[in-house]
Every structure is written in structure tokens, then in C-alpha cells.
Amino acid sequence: MAIVHLEDEDIKARGAAQILDYHAIQAEAGLAGWLVKKGFTQTRTGAEKILIGVVAVCITIAILFFVFGGPSSSQELPSGTRVVFPEKAPPRVVPI
DSSP states (O other), X not given: OOXXXXXXXXXXXXXXXXXXXXXXXXXXXXXXXXXXXXXXXXXXXXXXXXXXXXXHHHHHHHHXXXXXXXXXXOOOOOTTEEEEOOTTSOOEEEEO
């Protein structure tokens, strides 16, 4: 990275203003910036902590759905039927 020496004070001030504008734009970018802009938190770090918490809650809910959701693994056949396993064909339920 090259070191730039600015001689003119006006050039230095404009360069600093551009850097500050860049950081202001970055602070407002993305979901964290939206949370700061809407007043949910005062800092970008606080907004990122809120987003991490939301992701953790979503992952926990998804794990609970996978573990406890869905039909039970044991299903009974209707009375008077059996399962046939033919070669080169899918299994099927047939009457006895």
C-alpha cells in the first residue's frame, strides 16, 4: 500500500470527508444497518448480536421440527394384507 502525502489542507479535508461518507454508507448497509436506522439498537455491533440471536432461534426451531416433527416411524398394515418384496420391483402391499 502506498503512502500518500497531501500538501493542500483543502485536499486533506475533502479526502477525510470522503472517507467519513464511505463509513456512513457502510454503517447503513445490510440488515444490521437497517436495524440501526429503525432504532432497534444504537450500534452496528448491537445489530449484529440481534441478528446472531435470530439465526440461533431459527436453527433451534428447525432442529426441533426435525427431531420431534413428522409421522411416527412405526406404521401398521391394514388387516388382511402383507408386504411383497419382488426382485427388480418396489415392495408393495397385497391382500392375503
